[in-house]
Amino acid sequence: MNKVKSRIKAVTVEELGVIGRKIVTLKGIEIGIFFVNGSYYAWRNLCPHAAAPVCEGVVCGTRLPSLVYQYEYGRDQEILRCPWHGWEFGLTDGKHLVEGGVKLRGYEVEVEGNDIYVLM
Template sequence: MAKVRTRYLAARVEEFEKKDRMIVELKGIEIGLFLVNGNYYAWRNICPHAAAPICEGVVCGTRLPSQVYQYEYGRDKEILRCPWHGWEFGLTDGKHLVESGVRLRGYAVEVEGNDIYVLM
């Protein structure tokens, strides 16, 4: 039997006109909403490494795989860096950039008109 999820109004589209993220509280849980390449993503505001407020970290890019002594930068504004220990996660999939089994806790997001909903 499928788990029934409830949709919670988290934000409005116009709130993202001048910023790329918001931290909201839904059902007593802090969630970071991020706008990345025109899509919205929701991540629980807890780093799986040491419970830091991950969604307060720097949004940046990273070095891409390249040849020896070549440093190619990419994925600009798609990486979230933990403010405590620098662990980096992809904002579009929640995966840690190095440890394949580590990821952020994510939630589905739906946009209806100007309203942004998180499914929990």
């Protein structure tokens, strides 16, 4: 059975544009809204590892696969690092960078004019 989703206004483009991230509470759930490479993403503010407030973590890049003694940095501003234990997740897909089966809980995002909505 398909559950009908509610479309809830979360934030405005201007509010998010300045810092690229905002944590909001919708239907009693904390959700981090992120602006990454021209697109918007919404993730539940709960790390699957230890229930940390993951969306409060550092937004950064990470070390890319490279040869021994060669350290290549990439995906700048596309990685969310959990503030408690440093687990890293891709902001565009929610996947943990090491454990492919571990993922953040995501929500669909719609933009209409200046308003950003989350579908829940």
